[in-house]
Amino acid sequence: MRIHWSGRLGFILAAVGSAVGLGNIWKFPFITGMNGGGAFVLVYLVAILICGLPILMAELAIGRHSQCDVVGSFKSLTPKSKFWKSIGWLNLTVTFIILSYYGVVAGWTLDYLFKSICFSFNNQEPEMIAGMFGELVTNPTKQFIWLTVFMGLCLIAVSSGVKKGLERWNKVLMPTLFIIIFIMAIYALTTSGAKEGVMFMLYPDFSKLTINGVLEAIGHSFFTLSLAMGIMITYASYMDKNEPIFPMAIRIAFLDTIVAIVAGLAIFPIVFSVGMEPGAGPGLIFKTLPQIFATIPFGSYLSILFFILMAFAALSSAISLLEVLTAFMIDEKKYDRKKATIFMTIAVYVAGIPSALSYSLLSDVKLLNGMEILDSLDYIASNYLLPIGGLLIALYTGFILDKKIAKAEITDEGRNYLTIFNIWYFAIRYIAPVAMAIVLLTKMGILKA
Numbered sequence: 001m002r003i004h005w006s007g008r009l010g011f012i013l014a015a016v017g018s019a020v021g022l023g024n025i026w027k028f029p030f031i032t033g034m035n036g037g038g039a040f041v042l043v044y045l046v047a048i049l050i051c052g053l054p055i056l057m058a059e060l061a062i063g064r065h066s067q068c069d070v071v072g073s074f075k076s077l078t079p080k081s082k083f084w085k086s087i088g089w090l091n092l093t094v095t096f097i098i099l100s101y102y103g104v105v106a107g108w109t110l111d112y113l114f115k116s117i118c119f120s121f122n123n124q125e126p127e128m129i130a131g132m133f134g135e136l137v138t139n140p141t142k143q144f145i146w147l148t149v150f151m152g153l154c155l156i157a158v159s160s161g162v163k164k165g166l167e168r169w170n171k172v173l174m175p176t177l178f179i180i181i182f183i184m185a186i187y188a189l190t191t192s193g194a195k196e197g198v199m200f201m202l203y204p205d206f207s208k209l210t211i212n213g214v215l216e217a218i219g220h221s222f223f224t225l226s227l228a229m230g231i232m233i234t235y236a237s238y239m240d241k242n243e244p245i246f247p248m249a250i251r252i253a254f255l256d257t258i259v260a261i262v263a264g265l266a267i268f269p270i271v272f273s274v275g276m277e278p279g280a281g282p283g284l285i286f287k288t289l290p291q292i293f294a295t296i297p298f299g300s301y302l303s304i305l306f307f308i309l310m311a312f313a314a315l316s317s318a319i320s321l322l323e324v325l326t327a328f329m330i331d332e333k334k335y336d337r338k339k340a341t342i343f344m345t346i347a348v349y350v351a352g353i354p355s356a357l358s359y360s361l362l363s364d365v366k367l368l369n370g371m372e373i374l375d376s377l378d379y380i381a382s383n384y385l386l387p388i389g390g391l392l393i394a395l396y397t398g399f400i401l402d403k404k405i406a407k408a409e410i411t412d413e414g415r416n417y418l419t420i421f422n423i424w425y426f427a428i429r430y431i432a433p434v435a436m437a438i439v440l441l442t443k444m445g446i447l448k449a
């Protein structure tokens, strides 16, 4: 008998734990900043509804129906087709690549948490604080230490199993994360930048929205829900048949979106209160925010809270990636859970070493267009592998998978959600694949935005 979540809450917190990650707290605020604030938020909400949500429901249906890991799922649903069986392998490979460098970036959040706890940003000049980032990434010893600590934590969580590991950890990580982000948002709304920050996030300035912004929203709706990595398929394989898919998917998408928006409301007012630029881009978290924390009231404590938030978000996402790999070893290779987790953690750890050394010993190695190892892997995975995976899953569910299976999963064997099924089936066949294809062709330079 396959092990199942102990209930709805366990599943939802784990899935939300995976979905809420650096994408919500770091990427969403900064791409919103660069694409006209509220107008981008609106487009993003539409993208979640017509693209992210349908693919999320498809993954939940596939995983719950097959009750096995990502490779086994496609094998059991379409045993005859070699091509479609290979989607499982694609998902597995992407997961492996992403986890290998995600562990390195997550390690940085641990280092910044440690720095915050030691009050290292106090009384420092802004340039000194901004320089700390460069110091960290060019120090190979520190990179090793933090990568090891982070992967060690993932190992402990995943090796303890679905109920004692994934559920128990997420039941602590997620509520803490929600509380911290709300405390930060409330604080931010009392600062002098509150009005400007809220206006910036919520006032739709359509003149700043470009076609590129729309494509970015579609791509992000997909990344932020952890799709095309086999995560939702694997997590849904531990789902009970009695749990309806649609309400679960709605809750996951809703909570994920709320966290992203509240993260923006927590960050922008603070940024505006000290007169800094909202469109600072990727450096926002590790360079700009610590400088701000060093100057505002209660800043050192906020900094600790903020980096706990980041570390928790990274941990619950990394756990979900490691679970995909572990479930594969358990289901397909018949390893026991401990052995499977240890094997995969070591494999990912070793594969992560080049990324960890990207800016120090291996800084001369450039893979894509002069980018370092870590940046190149991230670029390939998020711009190509994930959209290809998403496109294939949508086409697979809409055209290859037996319609009866899809219908039975979404409608609880024909009892509920019939209209939802019809809308979903249309979206998964026509809207999601077209949207994904446009994103992909634009990234490849074949379509011009």
Ligand code: PHE
Pocket (backbone or CB within 6 Å): 018, 019, 020, 021, 022, 023, 024, 098, 102, 223, 224, 225, 226, 317, 318, 320, 321
């Ligand atoms: N959904 C995550 C986010 O928004 C993306 C992610 C999940 C990345 C799992 C890596 C691992 O950040």
